[in-house]
Amino acid sequence: MSDNRFSIKELADLVDGEISGDFNLEISGFAPLETAVRGEVSFLIKSAEVGKLQACEGSAVIVPMDVEEGPVTLIRVENPYLAAAKIHGLLLKKPFVATGVHKMACVADSTVLPKQINMAAFVVVGERVTLGERITLETGVVIGDDVEIGDDTILKANVTIASGCRLGRRVIIYPGCVIGSDGYGYATDNRGFHTKRPQVGVVQIDDDVEIGANSCVDRAAYGVTHIKSGAKIDNLVQIAHNVVVGENSLLVAQVGIAGSCNLGRNVVLGGQAGIADHINLGDGVMVAAQSGIHNDQEPGARIGGSPAIPMKQFMRAAIQYGKLPEMGRDLRRLKKNVADLEAEKEEQATEK
Amino acid sequence: MSDNRFSIKELADLVDGEISGDFNLEISGFAPLETAVRGEVSFLIKSAEVGKLQACEGSAVIVPMDVEEGPVTLIRVENPYLAAAKIHGLLLKKPFVATGVHKMACVADSTVLPKQINMAAFVVVGERVTLGERITLETGVVIGDDVEIGDDTILKANVTIASGCRLGRRVIIYPGCVIGSDGYGYATDNRGFHTKRPQVGVVQIDDDVEIGANSCVDRAAYGVTHIKSGAKIDNLVQIAHNVVVGENSLLVAQVGIAGSCNLGRNVVLGGQAGIADHINLGDGVMVAAQSGIHNDQEPGARIGGSPAIPMKQFMRAAIQYGKLPEMGRDLRRLKKNVADLEAEKEEQATEK
């Protein structure tokens, strides 16, 4: 078993949980309720499903606080989903083992190597790069000149970080991501030819950010495109120049954010949503999948549709949308009926 | 000419076709009707366009069964489009020539090489990888530990296959694809911070699947994200953790499928369509481009719109959508007219 080994007490302490059952258990793995075996901890999200504990063959289960006891040892917590993520993460955690620089990697002379690093084959690191400790650079990673990377950051295979960009600590960039490509900016003459506007800014990615596979974050025209700490970005997302993504925001796959948008903290953008340029989204704004946002939004706003409107209104309008053909027929019939009534009234008036 | 050489009989047999004309022809190439020359076979989809055969300078033409004879030799078949694809494929087919492992590729010690392989420069193959025969790994391919790859599979340039993923036989993965990146799963605490949920499953890709350039298939949280045999996936498609894509399904470019969706056989998703998480689509479901699916769909359903509704209803509603401003005006006018009629009626009643 490749997992680590912890006492049930250590696990409960990690998640502010209360133990009900055997305080002397040792846990060495994590598995779903259905497949857990002896030595493994599992989890139950809904206390209504407490009956499922009967068939559990694992040694312990993380449960909601209102489950007080059960046929196995319990770790009772406020948020079982979160506690499960933390405990599972701990059980899987491996110590950093520095493998150093692969003989087929290239590091420029002016870059100073940290004490501990994992640099795989076919990695290139440019001039004057600042590298923290315990960084992992997987195969094919390309790092431009003057980049800064914080401690414990992981760049997966074939990631490109262009010159001057800055990454914080514990950042994870998934395979194929492109950080710091030129922003899309052109000036057009009266014959329709486009001249490139130099893009001289950078990308700054703060601590604990994750960016999914094949996503793109463009460098700023001037200044920074800024992904703030704790933001989690899914695959194939496009973030244009000078965008600011606030702390702990969630951007689901294939989202596109146009230039100079400013997103607050804990904004959630559903998959394939698009934000027009220079839009401000307040803290906690939630945008439904496939929506198109063209207006600033107050903190906490919930919006949907393309163009987007308040979410409740969108849900009602979307239902009515399917009835449009019927509405059209009703309208035509009503117009006819009302015209008939009016004509008759006219006739009566004339008769008088 | 780089193509192969076959008798017309061999080609007709491949596609269950009937020859009308010269049974002794040799064919060494394939070209469209307009550009075909001597020695080449061409094809005609619609029998109504049979007149085009007059100007054909090729040696033979694949035609629908109801074209009985022509000015050139015919291969008469039920499905000329399909027959053309098969015959063209055969004519272009090249024998596998094993070039072995490039001196600037890296294969981990615990991986056993098959007898025949093409491994280009700057490829990395991890520990304990299982490799079938006649596999092609183009430049920059990165294969994680414990991956399994079946016979005759081709991974194009810069493809990443993360650890533990399994690929079947005759699979083609196009450049830049990322298979087995972490699924997008987080648990959020009451201050809004997100904790990563470990993604410990894998991706399984069955025989004859193709996945287009820069597409992403995420590994499962637990278990497998499963692309079943014969599915064909276009470029820039996003497939989230624990999705199942059924046999022979077609996913057009930029489609996004959220976590734990289950697609049946021969499902067709139009370009840029999005499927919300945990949705089941029955066999043969067809989804229009740009649609957004939020509900399970019965086998054979044809749906469109965002949120999606039955396709016929969507097409009628979409037409009516353009008339919404006019409908609004009509409604306002009708309300006025009806109010007038009611007022008058009221007046008459009072008069009486």
Added chain:
Amino acid sequence: MSDNRFSIKELADLVDGEISGDFNLEISGFAPLETAVRGEVSFLIKSAEVGKLQACEGSAVIVPMDVEEGPVTLIRVENPYLAAAKIHGLLLKKPFVATGVHKMACVADSTVLPKQINMAAFVVVGERVTLGERITLETGVVIGDDVEIGDDTILKANVTIASGCRLGRRVIIYPGCVIGSDGYGYATDNRGFHTKRPQVGVVQIDDDVEIGANSCVDRAAYGVTHIKSGAKIDNLVQIAHNVVVGENSLLVAQVGIAGSCNLGRNVVLGGQAGIADHINLGDGVMVAAQSGIHNDQEPGARIGGSPAIPMKQFMRAAIQYGKLPEMGRDLRRLKKNVADLEAEKEEQATEK
């Protein structure tokens, strides 16, 4: 300061500008109005904001023609935005310094190297590739057999150019792009199995084209997929087989164009827009973000929505869309009221 040094006269001449102020200035940098310092030129787009010049600490400002004089030296031009792009570009321009072929790059024997080239580590160049002068191939670039690349073209990190594709002069392809992957074409038999249609065409990219990070341009089934001169394509864009993109067209991020579409000159497609296959868009067509185009469009058409309708109509319909629930209620009420009126009329008729 890494920028170049020019006289104000040289800069004004580049942009057909008129100098108002010190004709003897030397300029060595470019910065926004707020941050410019001595020796730097800045720019002002709107003459209404002329007051901002007072606080400018730079040496010169590019302004609209109707700003006649100011507290700093002015370069007066018709189009300050364009002039700024040109002057900034000139100030940043660096002479090409040929670094040659990195010792860890692989060039096939049959490819002749030009006099001047920058080829980074881990680049692979195939057989019979034609290379112009002053080409830059960044780390991880993969170039297939028989590719042609014109003078001064730049391929950024991890770009893949598949066999036979042709690139013009001064082309820039950003990281992770895939040019010349197979088009998505299959023929389906009556059991639902798909046979790949060979994709034997290429991609042709003309002079001065730029293609953004992780975008994909598929090779033609036959003939060429053609991106004409001056077109600028953003990140994560999908261009299918046999598409033609006209001169100076702009394709914003995440646009998808299906097979065999034909776009005229100076077409603008907003972000995430999708074009169905075989559609013709005339010169200067403008498509709103997230639109879906299913019909040919006349030159100059402005369209929006999915499916798209004329832009003005779309904007009015979109506003009305939010009122659909209200419209539904109004309609139901009206039907009731009209039915009442009719019943009463009926009654009156019966009474008579």
